[in-house]
Amino acid sequence: RAKSQEWPILAADRKQRQLAAISEVFREAHASLSSKVEASKIFYADLRRLQRKWKVKESARNTQTGFCFDLSFRQLDLKHSPIEIYKEESGELYVVADGLGRESTKLKAVGAAEVDQLLRKLQSKALADLFSQAIYRKMN
DSSP: OHHHHHHHHHHHHHHHHHHHHHHHHHHHHHHHHHHHHHHHHHHHHHHHHHHTTSOEEEOSSOSSSOEEEOOOBTTTTBOOOOEEEEEOTTSOEEEEEEOSSSSOOEEEEEHHHHHHHHHHHHHHHHHHHHHHHHHHHHHO
């Protein structure tokens, strides 16, 4: 008779441990999801800020975010390779572009302010190159 009274207590203890384990799994899942949501907020805030000034297009080549910056000018017949937009684990938006000089280095800009600055430099260089080519053609 003593054993039968003990079993409900053991069963209740086991059930309590199972519920505690399930609760911990839900807490971890909530924390993980919350950090992903926060990272997405950071990324899309920067993307919206940059989209006000730059042409953002969908990019089939970019499987991470699906977006790129298009720096080409149809009016000037200036073609520029798209600048793919990436997202760091923290949610910060970043781009990687070819160097501005003759060196073959890659430039990385993180965050809306740095990306804006890099895009302005790339666009200025492309326009200066186009202007130089036009002057050269005019003189020859």
